[in-house]
Amino acid sequence: MSGILDGKKILVMGVANNRSIAWGCAQAMAKQGAEVIYTYQNERLKKFISKLVTDEDRLIECDVSSDDSLEAAFGEVAKRFGKIDGIVHAIAFAKKEELGGSILNSTRDGFSQALDVSAYSLLAVAKEGVKILNNPSSIVTLTYMGSDRALPNYNTMGIAKAALESAMRYLARDLGEKGIRVNAISAGAMRTLAVSGIKGHADLLKISQSETVDGVNVTKEEVGNTCAFLMSDLATGLTGDVIFVDKGVHLR
Numbered sequence: 001m002s003g004i005l006d007g008k009k010i011l012v013m014g015v016a017n018n019r020s021i022a023w024g025c026a027q028a029m030a031k032q033g034a035e036v037i038y039t040y041q042n043e044r045l046k047k048f049i050s051k052l053v054t055d056e057d058r059l060i061e062c063d064v065s066s067d068d069s070l071e072a073a074f075g076e077v078a079k080r081f082g083k084i085d086g087i088v089h090a091i092a093f094a095k096k097e098e099l100g101g102s103i104l105n106s107t108r109d110g111f112s113q114a115l116d117v118s119a120y121s122l123l124a125v126a127k128e129g130v131k132i133l134n135n136p137s138s139i140v141t142l143t144y145m146g147s148d149r150a151l152p153n154y155n156t157m158g159i160a161k162a163a164l165e166s167a168m169r170y171l172a173r174d175l176g177e178k179g180i181r182v183n184a185i186s187a188g189a190m191r192t193l194a195v196s197g198i199k200g201h202a203d204l205l206k207i208s209q210s211e212t213v214d215g216v217n218v219t220k221e222e223v224g225n226t227c228a229f230l231m232s233d234l235a236t237g238l239t240g241d242v243i244f245v246d247k248g249v250h251l252r
Contacts, residue, residue: 003033014090022090024220119163135179172240188246212247
């Protein structure tokens with residue numbers, strides 16, 4: 001049976017382990033026929049993704065906080081795979097001290113790092129991505145509704161996600177003429193490494209579940225299926241949008 005991504009090559013950036021939303025996206029796209037390529041930040045983190053992806057040729061080192069690393073990584077993607085059809089940007093980071101209590105706990109260095117890694121990195125990835133993306137193609141990033149709501153403890157990351165969503169819209173405007181669509185998925189809360197860094201994350205998960213329309217939290221597989229759709233030619237009319245995949249939590 002053919003899939004909606006047959007013949008497409010997709011780069012996934014940000015898989016930390018098998019509970020990552022990025023891994024759910026990668027699996028869903030692979031099921032739809034995509035050839036998936038992965039990046040990892042450094043050798044220390046490579047050991048985790050190597051447990052999930054046994055084909056070393058599909059693993060490429062990339063630190064998004066370094067322009068040199070990005071240029072080298074995308075050059076390596078082009079060398080090994082040629083042109084690609086999509087990029088999943090699932091990268092965010094803030095120091096733990098930035099994710100608890102009052103926003104006044106934010107520091108200049110912590111704020112700058114969070115904005116650089118979590119928001120500017122999308123622009124940096126796109127700058128390199130345009131060199132090897134086909135027409136049509138798709139870029140998808142991951143966000144959270146803490147971007148426009150002052151949720152408990154999310155703090156600096158909420159501000160970073162707001163910047164990420166704005167960057168996504170500007171990219172959608174400027175990359176459209178190249179046939180590149182840019183969208184964001186606002187995923188519901190689930191047990192991931194990223195969520196575990198937020199103070200009171202267990203309560204966040206419980207509250208999120210109580211506010212879903214069916215009392216069940218969204219899964220990484222459900223988010224992944226939406227990502228697969230956005231990567232496919234079925235979504236050529238969609239760009240510059242934030243798609244909520246959270247079982248209706250954003251309605252409350």
